[in-house]
Amino acid sequence: MKVSWPLVIIGGGIVAIDQWTKWLASRFLSFYSGVGVISNVIDFQLVHNYGAAYGIFQDQRILLIGVSIAVLVVCWMFRRAIITSRWSLYGVVILVGGAVGNLIDRVAHGFVIDFINIHIIPVFNVADMCINIGIGCFIVEYIIFRRAARDGSSESA
Numbered sequence: 001m002k003v004s005w006p007l008v009i010i011g012g013g014i015v016a017i018d019q020w021t022k023w024l025a026s027r028f029l030s031f032y033s034g035v036g037v038i039s040n041v042i043d044f045q046l047v048h049n050y051g052a053a054y055g056i057f058q059d060q061r062i063l064l065i066g067v068s069i070a071v072l073v074v075c076w077m078f079r080r081a082i083i084t085s086r087w088s089l090y091g092v093v094i095l096v097g098g099a100v101g102n103l104i105d106r107v108a109h110g111f112v113i114d115f116i117n118i119h120i121i122p123v124f125n126v127a128d129m130c131i132n133i134g135i136g137c138f139i140v141e142y143i144i145f146r147r148a149a150r151d152g153s154s155e156s157a
Helices: 005-028 061-077 086-109 126-156
Strands: 035-038 042-049 112-118
Touching (some): 005 042, 005 112, 005 126, 061 086, 112 126
Antiparallel strands (some): 035 042, 042 112
16 A cells, blocks of 8 residues: 555644644643633643553553554554555554654653543543544444445345
8 A cells, every 4th residue: 555645644743733732731731730621521631641541551661662663563564454444544544643642752751741631531632532533443444344244245145
C-alpha cells in the first residue's frame, strides 16, 4: 500500500493537536483544582500519568516506551494485512497518531500529560481519545464484515 500524504497529514495533525493541548494544559491548569466545563461532569485538571490506561504499569517508563514502539513497528510491518477497508485504514492512522502523541510525552517528560476529567473515568488526553477511536474503527469494521459474511453465507444456503 502506497503512503497517502493526506493520511500522513491527518496523523501528524492528531499528534500536533495532542501536543498543543498538552502544552496548554501544562501552562494553564493546576494539579489540585479543575477548571469546570460542565459542572460536576467534566473539568480540565492537570495530571501527570506515570503509568498506562487506568493507572496500570505505574513507573514502568521503559516498558511503556517499548510497547509504544512495538505497536508502531507492528502497524508499519503488517499494514497490508491490518488495513482491509476504510475503517481499518482510518483506525490505524488515528491509533498511530495517538500512540505517537503519548510516546512523545513518555520520552520527553517521563510521564503522559492528562487533563480531561470526566468524573466517572480516569483523566485522559487527546491521544487517549484517538487510540480509543482507532480501536473503535476496528470494532466497527469487524461488525460490518462479520455481518456481511454471515448475510452472504445465509443467502447461498
